[in-house]
Amino acid sequence: MTADFGIKIEGVSHAYGGGQSGLASGTLALKQTDLLIRHHEFHALLGPSGCGKSTLLYLIGGFIPVQIGSISTQKGPVTAPGPDRSIVFQNFALFPWKTVLENVMYGLQKKGLPEAECREIAQAHIKLVQLGGFEQAYPSQLSGGMQQRAAIARTLAVDPDILLMDEPFGALDAQTRRVMQEELRMIWKKRPKTVVFVTHDVHEAVFLADRISIMSARPGRIEHQIDTGLGPERDESTLTDRRFVELGEQIWRLVREQAVLASRGGL
């Protein structure tokens, strides 16, 4: 009954564009990746562009099929997308023709819940992300930060075991980003979940995560894993915390090497 793991990734390699023969002829995005993410852990995947961190996320999500190796959750091996592993994207990916409420209700309707219950749960989640009052707005009427909140509400409403986030704050301005980071931690504390958070921003990763996997430039593998050890309570004061700053420097040094490699086109 006690959950011993959230996600188990074993020996996963992935290549693009190879067709049937896969690895032999395509571009290798991931190489021999092993990772164990603990239950209800906030885990960050940190690395330069092109290092395969998003690929790994999409594999966990079931959007691309695993070619080599295996990925499994408590529910079993990952074969297809599902509401147990819902995802938040950088460009929000809201349904633009639906209102905020209708967006958030969508996953609930897919579960087959009665309409009234869908509405209730959706409204509760809209309030959770501080978007109360905007239920009838269309995404085009909202700012970037608000749209992302709506996307998060939509994802949380289906109560997934695992929350996947693909650089969710990358499209927002720096100020909004800081606000969203703090709020995400607060929400996560209220609704603990296993989170896999992809980012290239070191400070974001250190601020948010319990554990960080630093990935190498293409072909990606996990080079280092670090426990942030910053404890569950995090807010603005954390940013000036000694450990936070040191950790940030330490990690940046590790990442920098990979970032330089990436900007030269990978290994």
Next chain:
Amino acid sequence: MSTLSALLKREGLMQALVLVGLALVWEASSRAGWVHPFLLPPLSDVLVRLFTDMQSGAVFVDLGLTLYRALTGFVIAAVLAVPLGILMARKRGVQWFFDPLISIGFPMPKIAFVPIFILWFDIYDTSKVIMITFSCFFPIVTATYSGTSHIDKWPLWSARSLGASESQLLREIILPLAAPSIMTGLQIALPVGMITTIVTEMLMGGSGIGGAMIAAGRFADSVGVFAGIMEIAILGMVVIRALDRLRARLLVWHPENRAH
């Protein structure tokens, strides 16, 4: 084996094969009588007719006439519409006066006006050409107006501050910047003109590809009708291809034509 699967993956090839397959089905169903050969004459018969028409020169006379009418009407329309479009974009008064006429004219089925043109002119070439001019006019003026009024103001301001005169401005800055849109308008208008030509020829009978086709239709010459359709299709493809080449040549400096 992998060559075969690689071949199967080549979508272009597969689509060409689909066409070949359809051609075979056509030929077979007609010859075998699954479809009445009157409704669907064998492809081979149609192709033979196409070749004999080409040999006798009949095709070229018909197509030539149609093309001549279409081009005449098109050129007249362009000569009138492009300056008007530019004027509309540059002078408020002109825009005010013509805008309602053009925005009403655009979604109207202009073909309905053919009987008026016949009344005013005659049943020969003049009315046809005027009709073609009429139908080509609207897309050209709209595209020109839109292209000219939406140009970047930055190059314009730069040129002005460097001392360019109004006419220099027009010739050397505005026209080139508006050229892609104008060209698009022309590329839309010519096929429209050709369709109008063919329809007016069908309506008034006589010469040209439209006239030939409607005669074939009235004489129940289904092979002739199919041959005519193919001729029109080929003409259409040739014209569109020629316009694309022309566009690439004229707009060689434009980012859209950057060599890969």
Next chain:
Amino acid sequence: MAGGDLHPASATAGHGSFVEVVAVCVRYLPLLIMLAAWEMAGRSGLVSQQMLPGVGAIATAFFDLLQSGELVTNAWRSLSRAATGLGLAVISGIAVGLLMATRPLFRTLINPLVRILYPMPKSALIPLVMIWFGLGDASKIFLIFLGCLLPVIVSAYHGARGVNPFVIWSATSLGASQEEVLREIILPAALPDILAGCRTALAFSFILMVSSEFVIAKDGLGFLIGSLGDGGNYPAMFAVILTVAGTGFVADRLFGSFVNHCLRWKEQA
């Protein structure tokens, strides 16, 4: 390509504001001027009344036709044929376009046909449908169907292909099946493009309606125009022509408003 509106179609103009009403009047004033010039040209003898009947004569003829029922009967025949052809084309066009966008096999089979038929002026097929269907309704409906089908297919295909893949992934991760994705996600997301294709198809339906009725003249507005012209009743001929043109214009405007309503979720660019 930029559509026919040189100003955004503010179909809700005249919402009560006096300024808006005046603005609309000013905008369409040139038309009144032209109508006045038209009437003057006839009255002053500049142009023969035969060739260009006065506005009054045309209006009278219009009401006569309305009263005698000729206009309504023929209009009904024409418009119901056009509507049938258009309706069938829109429904099947959307289905085919969406299927082509989501099922590669389907695309391989249908795309070659589309690429051949698309640049082919459908009016050129008038003699063909005459042979196939004779002079009755079926030939015209089929022609309109075919002419309207292709723009809808092409626009539905491009609309579906242009859907943000992350939106589709979000839907699948929220539990939508392939079929639900097609119906609930791809279709609404492609709607702006589909509606643009339908607007083109609407214009084509009018053009093909008139063309086919001119050539295969049995009944309908095109036929009416022809017979009035042959009979020398030019004011009436003008009246019907202007009615047809006007109907095409109104239909397009109404459709534009419909599109604006459907797409009210879109950013007002």
